[in-house]
Amino acid sequence: MSARGIALFETPIGVCGIAWSDKGLLATRLPEADGARVKAGLARRFPALAEAPLPPPVAAISALIAAHLGGARVDYSRVALDEDGVGDWELGVYRAAAAIPHGETRTYGELARLAGKPEAAQAVGQALGRNPWPIVIPCHRILGADGRTGGFSAPGGAATKLRLLEIEGALAPESLPLFAPQPH
Secondary structure, three states, X not given: OOOOEEEEEEEOOEEEEEEEEOOEEEEEEEEEOOHHHHHHHHHHHOOOOOEOOOOHHHHHHHHHHHHHHOOOOOOOOOOOEOOOOOOHXXXXXXXXXXXXXXXXXXXXXXXXXXXXXXXXXXXXXXXXXXXXXXXXXXXXXXXOOOOOXXXXXXXXXXXXXXXXXXXXXXXXXXXXXXXXXXXX
């Protein structure tokens, strides 16, 4: 990637934001109807970065995100992330979340086990709340053990999480833990 910057781009469900450095993707911002809010959020988080045209590698990432939000299955495994300032625990949680297939969900407890700390379900939720790369790192695929959405710190909260799961086809009753067969 080249230089550093922030930019907005259109998706089928609203305006998203993206920030990048020469090392990779710094952050993504989930869609909102108002691009000014997306831009303001990026500017608060990255005050030293200016709005800039998307360099080709970043344009390719924004195209993947737009396709994903339009219902396509997208593979983000080759997207370079700028991990500077992200702790080892968080990176482990994000890698575990990235392994969840499109259209599937896991619980906070399952993700804690996958990240190597089975007792850390609450810490998983906190790490996901700090996820700099939503959509690319699919924090929306994590649900409470009871099948509830759990928290979601993105604009729109749980409604946004449900919309993302709906786009991926993960809201079929049989796919949610709440509807899983229960032992008698």
